Amino acid sequence: MATPQDRQLVEQWRSIQSTYFRTAGAIDRALESRFSIGLTEFEILDLVAETAEAACRMKQLGERTPMTQSAMSKVVDRLEKAGLISRHSCEDDRRSLFLELTDAGRELHQQAAVEHRALLKENLA
Amino acid sequence: MATPQDRQLVEQWRSIQSTYFRTAGAIDRALESRFSIGLTEFEILDLVAETAEAACRMKQLGERTPMTQSAMSKVVDRLEKAGLISRHSCEDDRRSLFLELTDAGRELHQQAAVEHRALLKENLA
DNA sequence: TCAATTTATATGACACGTCATTGAATGACA
DNA sequence: TGTCATTCAATGACGTGTCATATAAATTGA
Numbered sequence: 001m002a003t004p005q006d007r008q009l010v011e012q013w014r015s016i017q018s019t020y021f022r023t024a025g026a027i028d029r030a031l032e033s034r035f036s037i038g039l040t041e042f043e044i045l046d047l048v049a050e051t052a053e054a055a056c057r058m059k060q061l062g063e064r065t066p067m068t069q070s071a072m073s074k075v076v077d078r079l080e081k082a083g084l085i086s087r088h089s090c091e092d093d094r095r096s097l098f099l100e101l102t103d104a105g106r107e108l109h110q111q112a113a114v115e116h117r118a119l120l121k122e123n124l125a
Numbered sequence: 126m127a128t129p130q131d132r133q134l135v136e137q138w139r140s141i142q143s144t145y146f147r148t149a150g151a152i153d154r155a156l157e158s159r160f161s162i163g164l165t166e167f168e169i170l171d172l173v174a175e176t177a178e179a180a181c182r183m184k185q186l187g188e189r190t191p192m193t194q195s196a197m198s199k200v201v202d203r204l205e206k207a208g209l210i211s212r213h214s215c216e217d218d219r220r221s222l223f224l225e226l227t228d229a230g231r232e233l234h235q236q237a238a239v240e241h242r243a244l245l246k247e248n249l250a
Numbered sequence: 251t252c253a254a255t256t257t258a259t260a261t262g263a264c265a266c267g268t269c270a271t272t273g274a275a276t277g278a279c280a
Numbered sequence: 281t282g283t284c285a286t287t288c289a290a291t292g293a294c295g296t297g298t299c300a301t302a303t304a305a306a307t308t309g310a
Contacts, residue, residue: 009245010171013148016249020145021191023138040296046135059258066146071297073260078296095258095305120134124141165266184288196267198290220275220288 023123027116035112037082040067040075042116045084045109048099057098058087084108148248152241160237162207165192165200167241170209170234173224182223183212209233 028039037045047061062072076099079085084105090096101109153164162170172186187197201224204210209230215221226234 006242009242009249012249013245016141016145016148018191020141023141038296066143068298069259070261070299074296077260093258093306097259117131117134120138124134124137163266193268194289195269195291199266202290218276218288222289 019123023120026123027119030115030119031112034115035108037079037084037108037112040071041079041082041084042109042112043067044072044075044079044099045101045105046113046116048085048101049106049109049113057096059096061099079105144248148245151248152244155240155244156237159240160233162204162209162233162237165196166204166207166209167234167237168192169197169200169204169224170226170230171238171241173210173226174231174234174238182221184221186224204230 024039027042031037031039031042043065044061047064048057051057051061058072058076062069065072067075076085076087080087084102086100086102087097088100090098149164152167156162156164156167160167168190169186172189173182176182176186183197183201187194190197192200201210201212205212208227211225211227212222213225215223
């Protein structure tokens with residue numbers, strides 16, 4: 001049944017869960033109240049911001065996050081409606097889209113990133 | 126802007142997220158397909174199973190999980206409908222409830238726990 | 251060059267979690 | 281003892297994620 005090793009695994013798992021929820025919750029609330037975006041929205045902004053240039057990105061970004069393809073699609077919808085990001089279709093493969101921050105998006109990202117990093121620091125001991 | 130320390134924090138955070146999603150996803154899929162319960166349902170079963178006896182537990186269990194009170198309430202609903210758990214009102218405080226595994230619940234928990242521990246071991250390097 | 255297959259993204263139905271609120275029981279204290 | 285505040289749990293409205301599928305474009309190969 002419950003070997004000591006099992007207990008230790010469960011402990012470790014609960015610790016990860018707890019860190020994850022505490023941190024994600026804190027960031028989500030802060031971003032929501034100060035910038036009216038959620039954590040997932042920020043994470044896409046963050047990825048786009050750090051992915052230097054072109055390339056047909058939707059797909060590639062998807063590989064850098066645990067988000068589902070359909071989740072990504074919807075988050076990008078919201079970001080587009082909020083005027084923070086724009087979708088451009090790709091010249092060389094018209095199935096693909098690449099994403100670009102708008103000026104508003106870039107500015108919001110810069111400010112939100114400060115908050116984001118601060119909360120990470122605070123929560124990841 | 127992006128200090129090296131910031132980058133390291135973000136790295137660390139992504140690693141936690143990735144571990145969390147990978148592990149939770151694997152467990153959830155396995156339990157769902159083999160026992161028709163999700164990860165949250167299992168976690169409540171697991172807590173009840175390891176909390177030896179009486180006491181008016183809903184509340185106390187809530188303190189041992191990142192779940193919301195209302196989330197707990199709904200998960201317990203599902204578990205009750207599935208016949209895995211039962212709610213009993215408390216003698217000394219009729220606002221409170223304590224939970225108990227049914228025989229079916231106890232049995233399912235034992236089997237599911239094996240799978241759960243195995244997947245933890247597999248995913249938490 | 252024309253099917254058949256595969257790939258990139260979007261979308262609809264649905265499940266679950268959260269927030270705010272409610273209802274009921276308890277506690278505090280004048 | 282009677283009010284007022286507090287606590288425990290349940291519920292409804294709502295947002296967001298997932299799965300399965302749709303749509304459209306590209307690729308393969310006969």
